[in-house]
Amino acid sequence: MKKKKKNQKKKLWGSRFSKPTHELVESFTESLSVDSQLALFDIAGSRAHVKMLGKCKILSQKEAKTLLGGLDKVEKDFLSGKWKPNPKLEDIHMNIETYLTKLVGEVGGKVHSARSRNDQVATATRLFLRHEVVSIILLIERVQSVLVKLAESYYGVVFSGYTHLQQAQPILFSHHLLAYVSMLDRDKSRFEDILERTDVLPLGAGAMAGTSLPIDREYVAKLLKFSKVSENSMDTVADRDDLIETASACAILGMHFSRMSEELVLWTSSEFNYIELDESFCTGSSIMPQKMNPDVAELTRGKTGRLYGNLMTLLTIMKGLPLAYNRDMQEDKGPIMDSIATVKAILEIFEQMMQGLKVNHDEVHLKLNDFALATDLAEYLVKKGMPFRQAHGVIGGLVSSTLLERKQLRDLTSADLKQASKLFGKEAKDLLSFRTSVEGKASLGGTSPKEVKKMISVWKKRLSKNKGKYNGKCLSGKK
Amino acid sequence: MKKKKKNQKKKLWGSRFSKPTHELVESFTESLSVDSQLALFDIAGSRAHVKMLGKCKILSQKEAKTLLGGLDKVEKDFLSGKWKPNPKLEDIHMNIETYLTKLVGEVGGKVHSARSRNDQVATATRLFLRHEVVSIILLIERVQSVLVKLAESYYGVVFSGYTHLQQAQPILFSHHLLAYVSMLDRDKSRFEDILERTDVLPLGAGAMAGTSLPIDREYVAKLLKFSKVSENSMDTVADRDDLIETASACAILGMHFSRMSEELVLWTSSEFNYIELDESFCTGSSIMPQKMNPDVAELTRGKTGRLYGNLMTLLTIMKGLPLAYNRDMQEDKGPIMDSIATVKAILEIFEQMMQGLKVNHDEVHLKLNDFALATDLAEYLVKKGMPFRQAHGVIGGLVSSTLLERKQLRDLTSADLKQASKLFGKEAKDLLSFRTSVEGKASLGGTSPKEVKKMISVWKKRLSKNKGKYNGKCLSGKK
Amino acid sequence: MKKKKKNQKKKLWGSRFSKPTHELVESFTESLSVDSQLALFDIAGSRAHVKMLGKCKILSQKEAKTLLGGLDKVEKDFLSGKWKPNPKLEDIHMNIETYLTKLVGEVGGKVHSARSRNDQVATATRLFLRHEVVSIILLIERVQSVLVKLAESYYGVVFSGYTHLQQAQPILFSHHLLAYVSMLDRDKSRFEDILERTDVLPLGAGAMAGTSLPIDREYVAKLLKFSKVSENSMDTVADRDDLIETASACAILGMHFSRMSEELVLWTSSEFNYIELDESFCTGSSIMPQKMNPDVAELTRGKTGRLYGNLMTLLTIMKGLPLAYNRDMQEDKGPIMDSIATVKAILEIFEQMMQGLKVNHDEVHLKLNDFALATDLAEYLVKKGMPFRQAHGVIGGLVSSTLLERKQLRDLTSADLKQASKLFGKEAKDLLSFRTSVEGKASLGGTSPKEVKKMISVWKKRLSKNKGKYNGKCLSGKK
């Protein structure tokens, strides 16, 4: 009997249990190590909940005031480290309520009136998610800005463009950088969609059926800056789409950075030797003193693994679960928090690292292979009226014989060209220049300096326009 | 020399090669078995491309007309089966061009002027994707409509609500069905976001750098009903975000159906026995003649596997690829087409199957466990001013002692309640009714009949409003 | 210059660097938070390495003795907590070397003679892996033992056997438990294969090419209890198969437990109500005081997610990496350690929890559906010479008409049977008993009590035989 009493004290839900929880269960089921990141968001949710309970007379004015004061103190003591959550109390939510009750007395138990842990956790998680997604969007914009600046400062540098890792066509290095900016913009757009789709308050769904207490969910939504209130209580506590969708957006973003990273690794190899990264972003070798390894790029590429894995984890957890809440879903927080932290770390370090990227102009120029100009010769013939397939054949033959004679395209004379096709005029020889090639690609979105310049200015405008767009939103988790 | 000639005929890109392709390579690299689904979309893309080439004087009016006539014939012969693509010709795109050239002569080679297979394939795939995504959206709406109708026809039926697969609180069966409708609505919203984010024309990016021919990409976009033109040629041919994002939306949708399926499997078990599915959607056993298995639900749950797997496939393919196009990316079509076909098949069969679902009222009622009313007792005490945690304790004790005496909550007398807490008035006994419980959950989004009725009408309005929204769009792949 | 000096002190590889590492890089690249689990294994590896260096005269006897003494002290101070690794020093290996050097002076730097961090880490990880895999094998055997004991104590209890979650045929509950034992035995066998395949020493591969110092790898292998020495230095440092294979074995094991967990969740639902778990392995609800949730089973099912995800993480990391070592591979430790810890926690808690499982005999018996005996009737006809397909048809018809009349099979009279087929003799009616059915399934591996009894005794013998098999092996990481 005494044992039971003791246990009742420990577990807030323990009233009908006659045995204490097995000690293995304590560690198996605890989530504090992960969910203490939710502390401030849980407090923010409780604060809004209490205000509403007061407004709806479910709490007296005095009770509400006491609880709000208590929550302020909990927050303060958590931030200052004066109060530390206790792993024995399962999760951060139980911890907060317990400490609150310790601070304000039995009235602390009223904070949980008209709510369940199911909708409470969903709310704290959503506030957290919104906060983090905004942070990610802002970080993406910062990386985009760095890339645009880099594109501006390297404007005009001709670089090798690849397909199949074979030199294909000359491009502007800035054009390559802006390709990253476009990739990142889709990432940003995905995160913005998530913000919109999660702009819905879960609190008030209760355990799964709603509540018989006269709550005002729309008031809570207003306090927590949500535009909408969830429409189905069962769906509300059964749903983890927001986390999966975010993990998916993180995985795609990670994939993008794995591609950039692959290129940084290639470009810093001695065979390419196109760029140099700032030493402060490289590490050395324990046995090979000459090495300067692009570790940040490699690790970023490697971290794609955890971003993919976390997505798989979340999808697997939810597979085949009947409605509404199941305890399996507690396993959701680790992976999403890891994905978010990983993505933020990648964005932060790329923002810094890319600023120090230096192009080795000479090496880049030296390695440009003038067979990459073959397309221009083919397009010349097309302009003269030859069907593309035929032009392709003509130039293919020319490349082939030039290679056989171990020559370069630039070694070809006007006569050689003429021999390949009568359509070649004198000016054709002028095509055999990387700059001419790049300048020619004047189609919308092409690599011509004019187009690239336009895009640099477009991006600068876009990026400056967004400044401040999320002010306030991202702080909604805090007081 | 002769060999080479022969090879040139076979491979449109073969001009500089002196050896024929190894026979193993033919089968290893062919994609026709998968990409012939793109045929009509490729033709649509070529048609718009040719019109633009004519408008921009890259083709003469006559050439353009000839090519357009040829493309019409290719389409007609493909649809009628008169012409069948040949696996020796690598992919559907080469097949179409080859057949076109066979039909119209050498001018057929001009269809490829100012484009590369890279932007051509990206365009055909995007047209395909847009078409399929619209189909999915329309199918989702149809399943939603069936569920809403079902919710309407079962309006008022009290059902058991679960958390942890333990009976938690009584709910309306209609509320449960509307939870599915809400889940599906997020799915739909994700597909709509994809439509928006992919409303961008890839054609005109060339192999990766743009083109030196004076094309008009905006005109092509208009013809193919895209609002925007891609802004960076390298990104355009290097990007497969659209497919991954779609595979992710398919995986989440599949997860939702795995949950519904799990419930259908549970509910048709003899232990639950809550519903019956129409016989025509069940199959029997080869050895157990008595079985009527919910195979469609099981297979749907199983198909979640391929939806998750396809997403992982696509993410893996793209990991660490340098820009711009790499041949690895050819492996993208199988998984996305499989995900799309799977999702469509699931939606189609659920639309039919759910219509025939019948609830076994008696069984459902019989199995309702009145401990599921405990929350209502607790909320009663809260309304009377008791802190929730204390109320939880009181009711927990009551449940515990009732169970010990092998009684049900409904067996409790007013006196029993009074003994548990003095706050219990006479009317408290009335709470011990499933219908009362459900009626009480009047919070927004709760399970009270009033709320559920409102939501049924909200959904009916929403679903009817969308009718016709995508007319035209989904046909853009066709002539 | 001073800065450089300072940096040299901090980073053991820093000699050719003129700039300190960026602070973001410190946290981005550190792995201490994860790899301090390797501390004892790293020390064990170093100890063997130093002994060999002494034996091969690469170190003097005195130097070797000093280093061995130093390593003992490092180990002791680590275990006692007197010394704590410093995150600034990147990883546990650098920490150990640095502390060793602090303890024994400059000679500490000689511990790294003739080895690189690449082969050093591979060795520590392998020692760790071997240790953990043995632990997992022993835990699997413990769970098997509990299940066999449970099977023994419930010997004779008839239970419902399912396919498609529809009652199919009666079985012995013990037979069901032994199915788990067989599943776990394949898991064990996979882990044993891993032990065998990883019985290979990595140390001595150097950074990737081997070493020019006259080392004796076979001596190190003997000291660390490996039977073989790796055969190719590049492969040795590039290989992470062992971790992936282990993650895969963990994922499959997790899948098995997700199936057991699903069954525990089903069986504890009030609709099945077949078993009870000990209260100490359940938790309650914050809002529904009546609930006793099978949280451990649910969380186990959920943890399948991370086991799958971790496997995906590792596979993704390694995709497309050129030989030999790449920094991406540092990301390998988190996921494998998480998978191992998860699997161990599941095994430990199931060992305890399953001991307290109680079958509700009455409920199980009550719910047995005698249509599950239909197969026996069909097999009766087959024995009488009727082709199986025809027998299937006859019994199918019988079931159908019985259902139509809302009767049970046991209600059928001998005359009814006779009417269905003349082959039915009088004794056929006796088949309509669950016990008779179970007793009849006397084929090898079938559910007849005789077969089950035999298997219980087979398993008991097997499990006792293995006792002590891994003694010593699992401790190889320690001194």
Added chain:
Amino acid sequence: MKKKKKNQKKKLWGSRFSKPTHELVESFTESLSVDSQLALFDIAGSRAHVKMLGKCKILSQKEAKTLLGGLDKVEKDFLSGKWKPNPKLEDIHMNIETYLTKLVGEVGGKVHSARSRNDQVATATRLFLRHEVVSIILLIERVQSVLVKLAESYYGVVFSGYTHLQQAQPILFSHHLLAYVSMLDRDKSRFEDILERTDVLPLGAGAMAGTSLPIDREYVAKLLKFSKVSENSMDTVADRDDLIETASACAILGMHFSRMSEELVLWTSSEFNYIELDESFCTGSSIMPQKMNPDVAELTRGKTGRLYGNLMTLLTIMKGLPLAYNRDMQEDKGPIMDSIATVKAILEIFEQMMQGLKVNHDEVHLKLNDFALATDLAEYLVKKGMPFRQAHGVIGGLVSSTLLERKQLRDLTSADLKQASKLFGKEAKDLLSFRTSVEGKASLGGTSPKEVKKMISVWKKRLSKNKGKYNGKCLSGKK
């Protein structure tokens, strides 16, 4: 009534059903498109089953003979194409039985006596799996042989060894190739473990409980060349470990080939230009006539995606399924067959492609960076007694100053070395040779020519020893 009759004819399990299957269900549940690969294995299983039924007098001698004759005819007609399975009949197993019955009359229905589709399919799948796994093992050995031959023919060629894609140390190209051979050997070993673990006959488990007919499973096992018989009927039909484990081994093998492929892509780039692949294994570009793309390597790298995805598919399917058989499991065949076919195609094409690989000696030599010799200098100092860490510092400084002066290590004079450390003797200068470096790495498994020569001969012996090991085994699926 007529409809039912018709349906009975179509579905062998249809006897108790009064409605025909919905047409959507036909296509949703059919698996013929996938499982017709099992035809010969299913026939082989039936053949052994019938022989046993005859031996055990469950069939008369005459019946057995008739059925065996019928099965021979089914096989013959299937192989000749005379008989084609009909998709309306669900799967290949039903097709075979139906055709058999058409051929031999009603006695055809006796083939299914004492078995269920559950154990029948498990058996056919296992025979298929064993056959395919043996094929994979033999193909692995063939690729290994090609690599060993290549290593032999390039014996002596010094190549650059990389870590972090930075030149680290010179190695023998043959050593690099043998690293692949070692990787593949682990793959082979995993497939051999699968052969062993699946050397267990499923047939005889019935639907899940065994059978009451007096069968002789051990006789069937003998006929089908299995050493063991499965021990638990429920586990037997519920188990898909064999497929998952195979998918995992395929994924790891695919990962290995993605790494080789990455290297082939790198080495054929114009920046590395280390090797040439035979033209017949490359393809060209539709717009860039100069390109010779390593498509096979790229596609192989891309196909890793589907190998990973298929593994995830299978794991997901099995997650959380209660025992024993569930229809979800029918989804298992597509992914495993795709993984097997993919792995076989990769192995076959690499066997051919690698034979034609040519090393560009000059380029390889030209690009060797002599900073890769720094380790040798450090090891020299270690041999002279300097602690490794100190030696690392000395050489790091040397590298740093040499780079600053834009010199190469080979430009250093003996005096320069002496200045860096007094321990440098005159002979130290001789270390600055790639060949000397390679020759020095004489540790076991190192890159010294002597070690490499030894390993070439070891591999040749091992590979020749295995010849014929699997004769017979791999044909067990056929008559």
